[in-house]
Amino acid sequence: MINNNLKKVTIIDYHLGNLFSVKQACDTVGINAIISSKAEDIENADALILPGVGAFIEAMDNLADLNLIETIKKAAAEKKPIFGICLGLQLLFTKSEEFGTGEGLDLVPGTIRKFPADLDDRKVKVPQIAWNSIYEFEKKWSDTPLMDVVNNEFMYFVHSYYVDPSNDMDILTKTNYDGIEYCSAISKDNIFATQFHPEKSTLKGLSIYKNWATLNNLI
Numbered sequence: 001m002i003n004n005n006l007k008k009v010t011i012i013d014y015h016l017g018n019l020f021s022v023k024q025a026c027d028t029v030g031i032n033a034i035i036s037s038k039a040e041d042i043e044n045a046d047a048l049i050l051p052g053v054g055a056f057i058e059a060m061d062n063l064a065d066l067n068l069i070e071t072i073k074k075a076a077a078e079k080k081p082i083f084g085i086c087l088g089l090q091l092l093f094t095k096s097e098e099f100g101t102g103e104g105l106d107l108v109p110g111t112i113r114k115f116p117a118d119l120d121d122r123k124v125k126v127p128q129i130a131w132n133s134i135y136e137f138e139k140k141w142s143d144t145p146l147m148d149v150v151n152n153e154f155m156y157f158v159h160s161y162y163v164d165p166s167n168d169m170d171i172l173t174k175t176n177y178d179g180i181e182y183c184s185a186i187s188k189d190n191i192f193a194t195q196f197h198p199e200k201s202t203l204k205g206l207s208i209y210k211n212w213a214t215l216n217n218l219i
Contacts, residue, residue, distance in 0.1 A: 006032035007046035007218045012072070013037040014062040016087065017053035025199035029210040030219045039071045047080055047218055048072070050193075052087035053158065056096040056112060059087055060104065069105065076107050076190065081216040083145075084193030086159060089186065092193055093163055108188050109166035115180060124178050127160040134173040134184050134196065144172060145192055145212040146185070149204050155196035156205075157184075162195065 009026065011019055013035050026033035026049075033049065034041060042048060050072070052059055063069050076082060084092050096102045096112035104112070115126045133152045141147055157175070162182040165171055175184035175195070185194040192212060198205035213219040 006030070008044065009033040009047045009049060009213075009218060010041045010045035011035045011049045011051065012042065012068065012088075014052065014059060014066060014068065016055075016059050016062065017051055019051055021197075021199045022049060022051045022085065025206055025209050029206055029213065031209065031213045032218075037066050037068070039067055042068065042071045042075060045075070045080065047082070047213075047216055048075055049083045049085070050088035050091060051085040052091070054087055056087065056090055056098045056104070056161070057102040059091055060102055063091070072105060073107070076105075079190045081212070081218070082107075082191045082193075083212055084191065085199075086195060086197055089193035089195050090161060090163055092186075092191060093165075096161065098161060107191060108163075108170055108186060108193075110170075111164045111166075112161045113164050114161050115177065119179055124180070127158060128177050129158050130177075131155065132157050132175050132177060132196075134175050137171045137174045137183075138168060139172050139187065141172070143215070144187055145208045145215065146172065147211055148207040153204055154201075155184075155194075155198070156200040157196045159195060 092107045093104045093110045094106045131154045170188045172187040173185040198208040
């Protein structure tokens with residue numbers, strides 16, 4: 001049961017990915033969330049969730065067509081909590097190498113890169129569709145949404161590209177896929193984002209939603 005007196009969270013709908021699993025996760029932990037592609041619902045929200053699965057350039061084009069890019073940037077500047085998931089994480093960065101170079105929201109400095117098809121004379125299976133472990137880099141997970149997740153916990157991943165932050169201090173977790181070590185979660189000011197899908201990662205994944213909401217006084 002959702003308490004409608006709780007602070008409002010908008011799950012941004014830009015027509016890529018299954019948002020209902022994200023909404024269900026929010027409902028399960030008591031987050032008062034709506035799915036919307038309207039700028040006014042983003043402006044009136046206390047916090048935002050930016051999920052998604054698909055192509056970076058198509059996603060940015062959709063956000064532009066919906067006139068949401070500046071709205072999201074304004075929300076970030078106002079220090080509203082933002083939770084990015086999978087493609088949503090990638091959109092927060094400066095640019096992507098997908099199909100040339102595409103510009104992102106530039107809220108976190110860095111570049112989106114593709115997993116190599118070959119590494120050390122062997123083939124790498126791309127995309128990664130698998131349970132894989134996340135582990136600490138330099139930041140500790142206490143006082144973050146990962147506070148109830150143990151080091152080397154397995155989470156669910158589906159992606160062909162990964163984030164390469166310009167500043168190592170923004171990296172919260174790393175993951176190794178077939179010998180390729182990459183950033184799998186970031187934390188920067190009011191922004192928290194994961195490459196993996198917490199809503200598909202069992203009870204530990206749901207704890208990430210709950211802790212994000214609790215730390216930001218949303219529940």
